[in-house]
Amino acid sequence: MNQAGMLFTPFAKQAEVFVIDAELAAGSGLSNWAAGFKLGTAGYRDLLDPENLFNLKVPFNGLTVALMLEARAQLAEEAGLRSLHVGGEVRPHTQELIDLAARLYASHGIEVHLRPAGVRTTPIWLSSFGVFYEELDGGENFTASHSQSYKGGWKPMEAGGGQLLAMADKIADRVRELVSIALDTGLEIRLTAADDPLIKRDFDPLAAYVEVLRQVVPDGLLKEVPVAAEQDFRAAFCVEGGSMGSVARSVFAALDIQVGKGGPVFLTHEEESNTYHGIGIVDGENHGVDPGKWQVYKNVGAQELLRQRECDVFFIWDPDGDRFNMVTTAPVTVAGAAEAAGLEVDPLDDERCLIFFKPNQIYFLLTALKIASLEEAGELSDYNWIVATTFPTSMSIGEVATVYSDRGAGQLATFRVPVGFKYFAALVGNLEKQLADPSGVVTRANDVTGVETEFGPRPRMLIMAEESGGAAMGPAEPMVSRHGNRSSLAPKEKDGMQIGVMALCLAARLHNQGSSFGEFYLRLLEEYETRYRFYERRDITLFDESLQGEKREKAKVAGNRRKEATVAFFASLEDKDPREAAGILADLLPAGTPLPEIQRIFHAGDGTFIEFDGQWFELRASGTDAVLRFYMEGQDQEQVAALNSALAGMEVPAG
Numbered sequence: 001m002n003q004a005g006m007l008f009t010p011f012a013k014q015a016e017v018f019v020i021d022a023e024l025a026a027g028s029g030l031s032n033w034a035a036g037f038k039l040g041t042a043g044y045r046d047l048l049d050p051e052n053l054f055n056l057k058v059p060f061n062g063l064t065v066a067l068m069l070e071a072r073a074q075l076a077e078e079a080g081l082r083s084l085h086v087g088g089e090v091r092p093h094t095q096e097l098i099d100l101a102a103r104l105y106a107s108h109g110i111e112v113h114l115r116p117a118g119v120r121t122t123p124i125w126l127s128s129f130g131v132f133y134e135e136l137d138g139g140e141n142f143t144a145s146h147s148q149s150y151k152g153g154w155k156p157m158e159a160g161g162g163q164l165l166a167m168a169d170k171i172a173d174r175v176r177e178l179v180s181i182a183l184d185t186g187l188e189i190r191l192t193a194a195d196d197p198l199i200k201r202d203f204d205p206l207a208a209y210v211e212v213l214r215q216v217v218p219d220g221l222l223k224e225v226p227v228a229a230e231q232d233f234r235a236a237f238c239v240e241g242g243s244m245g246s247v248a249r250s251v252f253a254a255l256d257i258q259v260g261k262g263g264p265v266f267l268t269h270e271e272e273s274n275t276y277h278g279i280g281i282v283d284g285e286n287h288g289v290d291p292g293k294w295q296v297y298k299n300v301g302a303q304e305l306l307r308q309r310e311c312d313v314f315f316i317w318d319p320d321g322d323r324f325n326m327v328t329t330a331p332v333t334v335a336g337a338a339e340a341a342g343l344e345v346d347p348l349d350d351e352r353c354l355i356f357f358k359p360n361q362i363y364f365l366l367t368a369l370k371i372a373s374l375e376e377a378g379e380l381s382d383y384n385w386i387v388a389t390t391f392p393t394s395m396s397i398g399e400v401a402t403v404y405s406d407r408g409a410g411q412l413a414t415f416r417v418p419v420g421f422k423y424f425a426a427l428v429g430n431l432e433k434q435l436a437d438p439s440g441v442v443t444r445a446n447d448v449t450g451v452e453t454e455f456g457p458r459p460r461m462l463i464m465a466e467e468s469g470g471a472a473m474g475p476a477e478p479m480v481s482r483h484g485n486r487s488s489l490a491p492k493e494k495d496g497m498q499i500g501v502m503a504l505c506l507a508a509r510l511h512n513q514g515s516s517f518g519e520f521y522l523r524l525l526e527e528y529e530t531r532y533r534f535y536e537r538r539d540i541t542l543f544d545e546s547l548q549g550e551k552r553e554k555a556k557v558a559g560n561r562r563k564e565a566t567v568a569f570f571a572s573l574e575d576k577d578p579r580e581a582a583g584i585l586a587d588l589l590p591a592g593t594p595l596p597e598i599q600r601i602f603h604a605g606d607g608t609f610i611e612f613d614g615q616w617f618e619l620r621a622s623g624t625d626a627v628l629r630f631y632m633e634g635q636d637q638e639q640v641a642a643l644n645s646a647l648a649g650m651e652v653p654a655g
Helices: 022-027 030-036 062-078 094-107 124-133 166-184 206-216 224-229 245-254 302-307 332-340 359-376 396-406 421-435 496-513 517-527 549-572 578-588 637-649
Strands: 016-020 044-047 083-088 111-113 139-142 151-157 187-191 235-238 265-268 313-317 324-331 344-347 352-356 384-390 412-417 443-446 452-456 459-465 534-541 598-603 607-612 615-621 627-634
Touching: 016 022, 016 062, 022 030, 022 166, 030 062, 030 166, 062 094, 062 151, 062 166, 062 187, 083 094, 083 124, 094 111, 094 139, 094 187, 124 139, 124 151, 124 206, 124 496, 166 187, 206 245, 206 496, 224 496, 235 302, 235 496, 245 265, 245 496, 302 313, 302 324, 302 352, 313 496, 324 332, 324 359, 324 496, 324 517, 332 344, 332 352, 332 517, 359 384, 359 396, 359 459, 359 496, 359 517, 384 396, 384 421, 384 452, 396 412, 396 459, 412 421, 412 452, 421 443, 421 459, 496 517, 534 637, 549 607, 549 615, 549 627, 578 598, 615 637, 627 637
Parallel strands: 083 111, 083 139, 235 265, 235 313, 384 412, 384 459
Antiparallel strands: 016 187, 044 151, 139 151, 313 324, 324 352, 344 352, 443 452, 534 627, 598 607, 607 615, 615 627
16 A cells, blocks of 8 residues: 555546555454455445545445455346446545545446536435446445444445345355455556546436436426415425435426425535534434434424425435435324324424424335325226235235225235345346246235235335335336337336435325325225224344444444344244244243234345234344344334333343
């Protein structure tokens, strides 16, 4: 390395070569890093140093990223891939990493497509859509989504815009091969000049995206916004200092929705900030910027704006635009019923209360809204609409579709996948392959337990929803790429822009009706005879991910030991008779803990799922953070809380 400790010179106008020799590889601990490297549910995330890209004591640095990108480039060459997009959000070193990826890929003869000059950031949904629409061979986005600003992330995607599946393990294996070569004979990493002709600043698919968005959001809903605006309706969108500000302005403008003074929409925390304006830091602890966390939605200024009636609803996007949440108000007379229904309620003023929705509850609302809107547009009965969720997502969303279908009002199916939007992308890709079959098959899919669901000859994705706050919807007719060489039933990545526009339209409709989100939610619970109303997720942190060096490694070892023991214990129940499993749990749980009858236990792709009578539970280790997640939902609020608390606090037998 040079005197400044830099392996390469970011944005250099000349080609460079740097060598990872045995001394550098060994001294930077590449063997240990490579042994644990893998692409998880959202690509790769780990600790970085916000002040120094070349701090080799943290796992996400200029050296490790170069190795990941070299592995990706080699495999792309071998697979015949010729064009890739590279984008990113606002966290530290993102621009340098985009430059590194572009120059490294170009050195392999790969054409690289970046955002136009002067445009620094790209929301993940725009990267995904653009890779599909521009008919590229793949792409990636440097993002750690909602994680703390001291974490870096890399999310590669395939040609359809979905996260890599087949190539993910190959990249991890190739990284380990490259590290082995570096330790043995040394490894050269080549970079072109930053202005190499293969690096093009032409990635701008926004106009095409808006056309698809107009197909996803029914026109009747969009028309609610100007009507509400005439009645002084205003909605705030917090963009957390991330990549959504300028893009959202462009999308709203294309939809004829005015942003700013005099318009129905305004933005907060719009200036890009690689520390997210301090959002999520409470009492000195950095909780990240997940809009689903109370440390975020209760500390972004929503309450004061609502109290002063400067807005009627407050929406929140995370930095890369794939997660969404909102803060709403309702008449104070609704507070008791809302709280009894499982909503979080806080006081606001003499007339109104605050009501906070979990992402699950938002998607419950939007699923019902989309069904009603499709029926209004005459598009519900013409297609086989699918409501897809992950296993630990609220079953209330699927209940809407099931009850609606049981009443004979439409052809709606439900389907569940493991956590990770890549599994929704795989489902959509599978359906697209079946539709391409000239024999005209009736489409179907098998879940991870082997249960088959038949969808019909015209499958469409009404919603794909994750409890963590990410979702996307598909149009009635497939999306078509720029030159017509590709089509897609639905996005292959979470799309917070879609969800934000849908929620805005619903807010406008409710405003026009003199109603509120809380009242609408209560009405839907009764209309759809919803049983699964009470949902809870408990996160158990395994170690402090902000630690560095030896302290981090020791904490990580202890945390992983606890994770592996807990995951292994619950996995051991999967092969047992439900009654035997219940006996094992009863012996470990505190006396008097309610334990409903177990009906089925199975592996849900990345965790253990237990179906109780009228209740369900899942244990899984997060694929993005050092956290164990304990999910539970049922029909009795106290029973859900008591059992989930007991399971989360249970001391599992040592492996």
